[in-house]
Amino acid sequence: MTRFIKKTVFFIIPVVAFLCMADYGLSRILKTSNLSENTVWRDVIDGNINANVAIYGSSRAWTILSPEIIGDTLHASVYNMGLDGHNLNLQLLRHTLYFKYNRKPKTIIHSIEIFTLQKRKDLYNPDQFLPYMLWDKSIREFTSGYEGYKTLDYYLPGARYYGKTTAMHNAYNVLAHPASNKPERIKGYQGIDEQWNDDFDNAQKQIEFYEAVLDTPTMIQFENYIKEITSSEINLVLVYAPEYIEGQKFIRNRQEIMNVFLTVSKKYNVPFIDYSNDQLCYDKAYFYNATHLNKKGSEIFSGRLASDVKKLLIGKQAG
Amino acid sequence: MPASSRHSGINKLTMLFNSLTFALFFPVVFILYWFFTNKNLKLQNAMLLVASYFFYSCWDYRFLFLLLFSTLLDYVTGIRMKEASSDRIKKTWFWLSIVINAGFLGVFKYYNFFAASFANLLEQLGLNVNPGTLDVILPVGISFYTFHGLSYVIDIYKDRIEPERNFTDYALFVSFFPLLVAGPIERATHLLPQLKRQRQFDYTQAVDGLKQILWGLFKKIVVADNCATLANEIFNNSGAHNGSTLILGALFFTFQIYGDFSGYSDIALGTARLLGIDLLRNFAYPYFSRDIAEFWRRWHISLSSWFRDYLYIPLGGSKGGTWVKIRNTFIIFIVSGFWHGANWTFIAWGAINAIYIIPSVVLQTNRNNMEIVAKGRIFPSLKELATIITTFALTALAWIFFRASSIQHAFDYISRIFSASTFDQPSFFKLKVQLITGLVVFLMLAVEWAGRENPHALMKFGARAPRFFRLGFYYMLLLCIFIFSGSDQQFIYFQF
Numbered sequence: 001m002t003r004f005i006k007k008t009v010f011f012i013i014p015v016v017a018f019l020c021m022a023d024y025g026l027s028r029i030l031k032t033s034n035l036s037e038n039t040v041w042r043d044v045i046d047g048n049i050n051a052n053v054a055i056y057g058s059s060r061a062w063t064i065l066s067p068e069i070i071g072d073t074l075h076a077s078v079y080n081m082g083l084d085g086h087n088l089n090l091q092l093l094r095h096t097l098y099f100k101y102n103r104k105p106k107t108i109i110h111s112i113e114i115f116t117l118q119k120r121k122d123l124y125n126p127d128q129f130l131p132y133m134l135w136d137k138s139i140r141e142f143t144s145g146y147e148g149y150k151t152l153d154y155y156l157p158g159a160r161y162y163g164k165t166t167a168m169h170n171a172y173n174v175l176a177h178p179a180s181n182k183p184e185r186i187k188g189y190q191g192i193d194e195q196w197n198d199d200f201d202n203a204q205k206q207i208e209f210y211e212a213v214l215d216t217p218t219m220i221q222f223e224n225y226i227k228e229i230t231s232s233e234i235n236l237v238l239v240y241a242p243e244y245i246e247g248q249k250f251i252r253n254r255q256e257i258m259n260v261f262l263t264v265s266k267k268y269n270v271p272f273i274d275y276s277n278d279q280l281c282y283d284k285a286y287f288y289n290a291t292h293l294n295k296k297g298s299e300i301f302s303g304r305l306a307s308d309v310k311k312l313l314i315g316k317q318a319g
Numbered sequence: 320m321p322a323s324s325r326h327s328g329i330n331k332l333t334m335l336f337n338s339l340t341f342a343l344f345f346p347v348v349f350i351l352y353w354f355f356t357n358k359n360l361k362l363q364n365a366m367l368l369v370a371s372y373f374f375y376s377c378w379d380y381r382f383l384f385l386l387l388f389s390t391l392l393d394y395v396t397g398i399r400m401k402e403a404s405s406d407r408i409k410k411t412w413f414w415l416s417i418v419i420n421a422g423f424l425g426v427f428k429y430y431n432f433f434a435a436s437f438a439n440l441l442e443q444l445g446l447n448v449n450p451g452t453l454d455v456i457l458p459v460g461i462s463f464y465t466f467h468g469l470s471y472v473i474d475i476y477k478d479r480i481e482p483e484r485n486f487t488d489y490a491l492f493v494s495f496f497p498l499l500v501a502g503p504i505e506r507a508t509h510l511l512p513q514l515k516r517q518r519q520f521d522y523t524q525a526v527d528g529l530k531q532i533l534w535g536l537f538k539k540i541v542v543a544d545n546c547a548t549l550a551n552e553i554f555n556n557s558g559a560h561n562g563s564t565l566i567l568g569a570l571f572f573t574f575q576i577y578g579d580f581s582g583y584s585d586i587a588l589g590t591a592r593l594l595g596i597d598l599l600r601n602f603a604y605p606y607f608s609r610d611i612a613e614f615w616r617r618w619h620i621s622l623s624s625w626f627r628d629y630l631y632i633p634l635g636g637s638k639g640g641t642w643v644k645i646r647n648t649f650i651i652f653i654v655s656g657f658w659h660g661a662n663w664t665f666i667a668w669g670a671i672n673a674i675y676i677i678p679s680v681v682l683q684t685n686r687n688n689m690e691i692v693a694k695g696r697i698f699p700s701l702k703e704l705a706t707i708i709t710t711f712a713l714t715a716l717a718w719i720f721f722r723a724s725s726i727q728h729a730f731d732y733i734s735r736i737f738s739a740s741t742f743d744q745p746s747f748f749k750l751k752v753q754l755i756t757g758l759v760v761f762l763m764l765a766v767e768w769a770g771r772e773n774p775h776a777l778m779k780f781g782a783r784a785p786r787f788f789r790l791g792f793y794y795m796l797l798l799c800i801f802i803f804s805g806s807d808q809q810f811i812y813f814q815f
Binding site: 001003004007008011014015019022150152156158159161162163165168 | 338339340343353520522525526529540790793794797801802803804
C-alpha cells in the first residue's frame with residue numbers, strides 16, 4: 001500500500017504542478033486578450049477606468065452609448081461598462097468590482113431595458129470570468145447562481161479550464177498572432193456598423209409576442225443598488241434608449257415594466273429619461289435589430305442623450 | 320437521445336465518474352476503506368454501502384427509497400423462498416418479487432410508452448382516447464439494479480445459490496457504487512463471494528485499476544463527448560445534410576456510444592479493482608469482431624449473458640427446430656432492445672440485430688470466431704480486415720435506429736445515405752473539431768488494437784518500452800482529457 005500511495009503521489013505531483021502553471025499561464029495570457037468583454041474586465045480589475053461618468057447596462061449600453069461623444073458634450077471622461085447578454089445581477093458584479101478597484105465616478109448613466117429585471121439561468125459567455133474568478137469572492141457570489149461553473153472551479157487551480165478549448169484557443173491566438181489582438185471596444189464602447197438584419201423577423205416567426213418575467217430578487221437588488229448610489233454623492237440617471245417601434249409592440253407587458261421603472265424613479269427621486277418615443281424609434285435605418293441602434297443611430301443618440309444629461313446635471317447643480 | 324429528458328439525473332450531473340465531485344468522493348472512500356475499516360469486514364462493507372447510498376442520493380435522494388425497497392423485497396424473497404414449506408409458497412414469493420420488480424420498471428420506464436402506443440392504436444381504429452401519461456422521471460440505474468435483483472431471485476428459485484442472510488452484504492451486492500447506475504450487471508455467484516471475504520490490497524491490481532480508469536476517462540471524455548457534439552449536430556439536422564455527411568454522423572455516433580459505455584465500464588471496473596473487487600467484464604473490443612455473433616459476445620457482455628441465461632436458455636435456446644431458434648433469437652434481441660428504452664427505435668434496433676444474427680444461428684456458424692482476431696499477429700489478414708469492416712458497417716447502420724428520434728427519422732436518415740448525395744463531398748461544418756475527433760478515434764482504435772489480447776487496452780500497453788515512455792503516454796492521455804474534453808455529455812447508458 002505504501003508503495004502504491006508513494007507512486008500515485010509522485011505521479012500526481014507533476015499533474016498538480018501542471019494545473020497550477022496552466023492556470024497561471026492561461027489566466028495571464030487571457031487577461032491581455034482584447035476580445036469583447038475582456039478589455040472591460042481588465043480595465044475594471046486593474047483600476048484603469050478613471051472616469052467621471054460611467055455607463056452601465058447590457059449590450060444596449062455597450063453598442064449604443066459612445067463615451068467619446070458623451071464626453072465631448074459633458075466635458076468629462078466617460079467609460080462604457082455595458083455587459084453583453086446579462087441582466088442587472090451581473091451588471092452589478094461589474095459595478096461592485098469597479099467601485100472596489102477604481103476611483104468612483106461622479107455620474108452613472110444606467111441604460112435600463114425590458115430585460116434588466118429578468119434573471120437568466122445560464123451564465124452567458126462564461127469564459128469572460130476565467131482569468132479573474134479563482135478565489136475571487138465577488139465573482140463567485142454573483143456568478144455561482146447560474147448554470148455555468150461548479151463550486152470547485154472557483155477554488156481549484158486549473159479546474160475551471162478543464163475542457164475550455166475555446167479559451168485555450170484564444171490564449172494561443174493572443175500569443176501566436178499578437179497583431180490581431182486589437183481592442184474591439186474603445187472605452188468599453190463598440191458601434192456596430194450594420195444595416196437592419198433578420199433578427200426581429202426571425203423572432204416574430206418563432207413567437208407571436210414576448211413576455212418579460214420580472215424577477216423579484218432582482219427587483220429588490222435594483223432598489224438596493226439605487227439606494228446605495230443615491231445615498232452617495234454620485235448622480236444616477238436611468239435611461240431607456242430607443243427601441244424600434246415594432247419591437248416595442250412585440251413585448252406584451254412592456255408598459256408594466258416601464259411602470260416599475262417609473263415607480264422606482266419617483267420613489268428614489270432618480271431621473272429617468274425614456275426615449276421610447278424618440279424619432280429614431282420610427283426609422284429602421286438607425287437600427288441593426290429591434291433593440292440595438294447601429295453605429296449611425298448610436299452616434300446621433302449619444303449626442304442627444306449627452307445634451308439631455310447635461311441639462312439635467314446643470315439643473316440639479318442650480319437646484 | 321430518445322427518452323433522455325425524462326431522466327432524473329439529466330440536469331444534476333453531481334456524481335458522474337468524470338466529475339471533480341467523484342474525484343474527491345473516491346479518494347475519501349479509498350482511505351476509509353483501506354486505512355480505517357480494513358480490519359473489520361462488516362464495518363468495511365457497511366462503509367461501502369453507506370458510500371454507495373450517498374453516491375446514489377447525489378443523483379436524486381428520493382429514489383433511494385425505491386432502491387431500498389427493491390433491495391429489501393429481493394432480500395426477504397430470497398430467504399422466504401429458501402424457508403418455504405411448500406413449492407406453492409416458494410412460487411408465490413418468487414412471482415411476487417418478479418411482478419413487483421417488473422412493475423417498477425413498467426411504471427417508471429414503460430407506462431407512458433404503452434399508454435401512448437395503445438391510444439395511438441385506438442386512434443387508428445377511429446377512437447380518440449386520452450392516453451393519460453404519467454409525468455414521472457426515470458430513476459437512475461433502475462434497469463440495472465432491477466436486473467441484479469431478478470437474477471438473484473431466479474437463481475435462488477432454481478436452487479443455484481443459497482440466499483444471502485446478511486442484509487448489508489446483499490444490499491452492497493445490489494448497490495455497490497461503481498456498478499450501481501450503469502452496470503456491469505453482476506451475478507450473485509460472482510460478486511457476493513467477493514464481498515463475503517476479506518479483501519487484500521494488491522499493488523498490481525490497484526495500478527492496473529488506475530490504468531483502466533485513465534483509459535475509460537479518455538474514451539468517455541475525449542472520444543465519446545467530442546463524437547457526441549458532431550453526431551448530435553448531424554442527427555438533429557439530418558434533413559439539411561447530404562448522404563456522405565450522414566454517414567459521418569452515423570460513424571461519430573458509433574464511436575460515441577462505444578467510447579461512452581465502454582469508457583464508463585472501464586472506469587467502473589478500474590474503481591472496483593482499486594477496492595480489491597473484480598467486476599464482470601462488459602466489453603471485449605467489439606468493433607474488431609468478424610461477425611455479428613462475435614460482436615454480441617463482445618458488446619455489453621453482462622447484459623447479453625443475462626439475457627442468455629435468464630431468457631434465451633429457459634426458452635429453449637438453440638435447442639429445437641429452426642423456427643424455435645429463430646423465434647428465441649428474435650425474442651431475446653427485441654427484449655434487449657426494449658430494455659434500452661421505451662421507444663420503437665430501440666425495438667427496431669433489436670430486431671435488426673436479430674435479423675443480422677439469425678443466419679449464423681441457423682447455419683450454426685455463430686461460434687466460428689471465438690478467439691480475438693489476429694491473435695499473436697500485428698496485422699489482420701485481408702479476409703479478417705474485410706469481415707471486420709463489414710461487421711462494423713452493419714453495426715453502424717443498426718445504431719442509426721438506436722440514435723434516431725423516431726422510426727421515421729431513422730428511415731429518412733438511411734434513405735438519404737442510400738441516395739446520390741452520398742457521392743457529394745461531406746460537409747465539414749466544424750472542420751477542426753472533426754479532424755481532432757477523427758484523430759482521437761484513430762488513437763483509441765490503435766491502442767485498443769495493440770491491447771486487444773488483454774482484458775483492457777492499457778493493461779500491458781508499452782510494457783516492453785522504457786518506463787518514461789509509458790509515463791509520457793499516461794500524461795499525454797491526461798493532457799488530452801484536459802484540453803480536448805468535449806461538452807459535458809451525460810453517459811448514454813444512465814438513461815436506461
